[in-house]
Amino acid sequence: MLDVEQLSKRFGSRTAVDAISFGIGRGETVGLLGPNGAGKTTTIAMISGISKPDGGEVRLDGVSVVRDADALKRRVGLVPQDLALYEELSAWANLQLFGGLYGLGARQLRQRAEAALALVGLADRSGERVGSFSGGMKRRLNIAGALLHDPDLLLLDEPTVGVDPQSRNAIFDNLEELKRRGKTLLYTTHYMEEAERLCDRVLILDHGRILADDTVAGFKRQYLNLEAAFMRLTGRALRDGAGA
Amino acid sequence: MNTTAMRALIRNDLRLYLADRRAMIVGVLVPILIAGFFGYVFGGAGRSEGQGKIPVAVVDEDHSSVSRAIAADLTADPLLAVSALGRAAALDQVKSGKQNAAAVFPRGFGERTTRSLFTGTDKPQVVLLVDPSQVTAARVVEGLLAQYSMKEISKEAFTGSYGRKAIDRYLEQLEQLKPTPLRTDMRTLLLAARRLNDQSNAGVPADGKTHGFGLSIPYTVASTPVTARDNVPYNGYAHSVAGMAMQFILFAGIDAGVVLLLTRERGVWQRLRSAPLHRSEFMLARALATTLIGLFQVTVIYVAAIVLFKVRIDGSWPGFIAVVIALCLLNAGFGLMLATLGRNASTTRGLAMMATLLLVMIGGAWVPTFVFPRWLQEASRYVPTRWAVDGLDGATWRGLPFEAAVLPTVILIGSAAACLLVAIWRFRWEE
Ligand SMILES: Nc1ncnc2c1ncn2[C@@H]1O[C@H](COP(=O)(O)OP(=O)(O)O)[C@@H](O)[C@H]1O
Numbered sequence: 001m002l003d004v005e006q007l008s009k010r011f012g013s014r015t016a017v018d019a020i021s022f023g024i025g026r027g028e029t030v031g032l033l034g035p036n037g038a039g040k041t042t043t044i045a046m047i048s049g050i051s052k053p054d055g056g057e058v059r060l061d062g063v064s065v066v067r068d069a070d071a072l073k074r075r076v077g078l079v080p081q082d083l084a085l086y087e088e089l090s091a092w093a094n095l096q097l098f099g100g101l102y103g104l105g106a107r108q109l110r111q112r113a114e115a116a117l118a119l120v121g122l123a124d125r126s127g128e129r130v131g132s133f134s135g136g137m138k139r140r141l142n143i144a145g146a147l148l149h150d151p152d153l154l155l156l157d158e159p160t161v162g163v164d165p166q167s168r169n170a171i172f173d174n175l176e177e178l179k180r181r182g183k184t185l186l187y188t189t190h191y192m193e194e195a196e197r198l199c200d201r202v203l204i205l206d207h208g209r210i211l212a213d214d215t216v217a218g219f220k221r222q223y224l225n226l227e228a229a230f231m232r233l234t235g236r237a238l239r240d241g242a243g244a
Numbered sequence: 245m246n247t248t249a250m251r252a253l254i255r256n257d258l259r260l261y262l263a264d265r266r267a268m269i270v271g272v273l274v275p276i277l278i279a280g281f282f283g284y285v286f287g288g289a290g291r292s293e294g295q296g297k298i299p300v301a302v303v304d305e306d307h308s309s310v311s312r313a314i315a316a317d318l319t320a321d322p323l324l325a326v327s328a329l330g331r332a333a334a335l336d337q338v339k340s341g342k343q344n345a346a347a348v349f350p351r352g353f354g355e356r357t358t359r360s361l362f363t364g365t366d367k368p369q370v371v372l373l374v375d376p377s378q379v380t381a382a383r384v385v386e387g388l389l390a391q392y393s394m395k396e397i398s399k400e401a402f403t404g405s406y407g408r409k410a411i412d413r414y415l416e417q418l419e420q421l422k423p424t425p426l427r428t429d430m431r432t433l434l435l436a437a438r439r440l441n442d443q444s445n446a447g448v449p450a451d452g453k454t455h456g457f458g459l460s461i462p463y464t465v466a467s468t469p470v471t472a473r474d475n476v477p478y479n480g481y482a483h484s485v486a487g488m489a490m491q492f493i494l495f496a497g498i499d500a501g502v503v504l505l506l507t508r509e510r511g512v513w514q515r516l517r518s519a520p521l522h523r524s525e526f527m528l529a530r531a532l533a534t535t536l537i538g539l540f541q542v543t544v545i546y547v548a549a550i551v552l553f554k555v556r557i558d559g560s561w562p563g564f565i566a567v568v569i570a571l572c573l574l575n576a577g578f579g580l581m582l583a584t585l586g587r588n589a590s591t592t593r594g595l596a597m598m599a600t601l602l603l604v605m606i607g608g609a610w611v612p613t614f615v616f617p618r619w620l621q622e623a624s625r626y627v628p629t630r631w632a633v634d635g636l637d638g639a640t641w642r643g644l645p646f647e648a649a650v651l652p653t654v655i656l657i658g659s660a661a662a663c664l665l666v667a668i669w670r671f672r673w674e675e
C-alpha cells in the first residue's frame with residue numbers, strides 16, 4: 001500500500017535521511033526502530049507531506065506525495081512525537097479543530113470525535129481542559145486527534161514516550177484495536193519490547209539508513225532477540241547531542 | 245477554498261482568545277483605564293466648575309482702591325482661582341507649581357498708574373511671576389490683568405481721589421506753560437473730567453445708580469468650540485479612547501503574531517501541516533480571526549467609553565465602522581507580518597512592542613498631534629496610526645461626515661494590504 005523509494009532529506013550539510021526504500025502492505029504494522037537522531041521523525045514527516053523530500057518518492061496506492069500531497073494527506077493520520085494539542089482548550093475543542101481541518105461536517109465530526117474518544121477511553125473527560133490531563137491521557141488524546149478523518153495509514157511517532165507502564169499498556173490496547181480494524185500502522189520507537197509485542201515487521205534505522213528489514217520472528221531467528229539485533233546493528237556509541 | 249477548515253481554524257483562534265481570560269480582560273480593561281486617565285487630563289467631558297481654573301496669586305503691596313478693585317475683578321473671573329498672598333509666599337507657590345503665576349502690585353501703584361494715564365510717563369511696574377511650564381496660562385493671566393487694570397484705572401481717573409489729584413496736578417502744570425490751541429483743548433478736557441469727578445463724589449444720585457464708570461474693552465468674545473454639532477463640548481475622552489483602543493488592538497495583533505511563532509515550535513504545527521490545508525487558507529483564517537478579535541475589543545472599549553465617558557459618535561456611523569474595520573484589518577496584517585519576519589517569539593514581541601509604541605505615539609494616541617511641533621505633525625502623516633486616530637476623532641467628537649472617513653480608511657486598508665503582501669511573500673509553510 002505504501003511505497004517509499006530512495007527517500008532523502010538534508011539539513012544543510014547533514015543528511016538526515018539517506019535514500020531509504022521500503023514498502024508496507026495493507027493492514028500491516030511496521031516498527032521503525034532507531035536511536036535518537038537516526039532520522040525516524042524526518043522520515044515520518046516526509047511520508048505525511050509535512051516535509052518536502054530532497055529526493056525520492058512516497059506513494060500511497062499510487063498517489064504521490066510530491067504530486068498530489070492533499071489526496072495523500074486525506075488518507076494519512078499523523079500522531080506527532082511532540083504533543084499536538086492545545087492545552088488551554090478542552091479535549092472536545094481540540095478534536096473539533098482537527099476534524100474541521102479535514103472538512104468534516106458538524107454531525108460527522110461529532111460521531112467521529114465520540115468514537116475516537118471512546119477508543120482511547122476519554123469519553124467522559126471530553127469537556128475538560130487538556131492542560132489538566134495526565135501525561136498518559138494527553139498521549140491517548142494525541143492519538144485520537146489523528147483518527148477523526150478515518151485514515152487508512154496511521155503514522156505514530158514515539159506515541160508512548162514519557163508515560164507510565166499503565167498508560168503505555170492502555171495505548172497498546174488502543175493500537176491493537178486499530179490494527180484489528182484493519183488500519184495500517186507505521187510506528188517509531190526505541191523501545192524493543194513494544195516493537196516485539198505489536199509489530200509484524202521491523203525496520204532498523206540509523207544515520208538515515210535502513211540497516212535491516214525483517215519480521216520480528218526473522219530477527220529472533222538471526223539474533224537472540226530484537227534488543228541484541230538492535231545493539232549489534234547500531235553499535236554501542238552514545239547518541240548524546242544528536243537531537244531527538 | 246476549504247471553508248470548513250477555515251471556519252474550524254477561526255473558531256479555534258477565538259476559543260484560544262476566550263480561554264485566556266486574563267489577557268482578554270487586560271486587553272479591554274487597561275485601554276479603558278488609560279484612556280480615562282488621559283481623557284481626564286486632556287479636558288475631560290466638557291468644562292465644569294472648578295475644573296481647568298488657572299491658579300493665580302495676587303500680591304497687593306499697594307492696598308489702594310485701584311489694586312483692591314483689580315484683585316476683586318480677577319477673583320470674580322471664572323477662568324481664574326485667585327489667592328491673595330504675600331510676595332514671599334507667592335514666589336514659593338509659583339516655584340512649587342501650586343500657582344501658575346503671581347501678580348505683584350507694588351506700593352504706590354494706584355496713585356502712579358492713575359497719574360501716568362494722563363501723562364504717559366513714570367509708569368509703575370506690575371511684576372508677573374510665571375511658572376515656565378505654564379506659559380499659556382500666564383498669557384491668559386496677562387490678558388485678563390490688562391483688561392481689568394484698564395477698567396479700574398480709568399474708573400479711578402474719572403471718579404476716584406487719585407484721579408482728582410492727578411487731574412489737579414496736570415492742570416497746574418498746564419497753567420505754567422504758554423497756551424497753545426492744543427493745550428487749551430487739553431485744559432478744557434481736564435476741567436470737564438474734574439467736574440465729572442466732583443459729581444461722582446457728591447453722593448449717590450436720586451436714581452440710586454452711581455456712574456463709577458471706567459473704560460473697558462468695547463467688545464465681548466463668545467468663544468465657541470468648533471466640534472461636532474452645536475453645543476457639543478469637546479470630549480477629551482473621545483480622543484484618548486481612540487488612541488488607546490488603537491494601541492491595544494495593535495498589542496493584540498502582536499500577540500496573534502507571537503502565538504503563531506510559538507505554534508510553529510509545538511506539535512500542533514505538525515498536525516496543521518499534515519492536514520490538507522493550504523497556506524493561503526491558513527493565513528486568511530488567521531487574519532480573519534485576528535480581525536474579529538480586534539472588532540470585539542473595539543466594541544467593548546467603545547461601549548465602555550460611551551457609558552463611562554459619555555463619548556459620542558457625533559459624526560458618521562458608517563465612517564466610524566469603516567475606520568474601525570480598516571484598523572482591525574491592518575492589525576491582522578501586522579500580526580501576520582510579524583509572525584513571518586520574526587524568528588523567535590520573545591525578541592519578536594519585544595521589538596514589535598517598541599515599534600508599536602513608537603507608531604502609536606507618533607500617531608497621536610498619547611498626546612494629540614496638534615500639540616506636536618510642525619515637523620513632527622508633518623512626519624506623522626506618513627504613519628498609518630495617525631490616520632486611524634484622525635479617522636476615529638473625525639467620526640466621534642469632530643462630528644465629521646462619512647467623506648472624512650474615506651481617506652483614513654483607504655490608507656489603513658492599503659497599509660493592511662502591504663503587510664499582508666510581505667507576510668505572504670515571507671511566510672514559511674513548507675519545510
Ligand atoms: N529542522 C531540522 N534542522 C536541522 N537538522 C534537523 C532538523 N530536524 C532534524 N534534524 C537532524 O536530522 C537528524 C534526524 O533527526 P530526527 O529525524 O528527528 O531523528 P529521530 O526522530 O530518529 O530522533 C538529526 O541529526 C537531527 O539533528
Ligand SMILES: [Mg+2]
Nearest residue numbers: 040041081244
Ligand atoms: Mg524523533
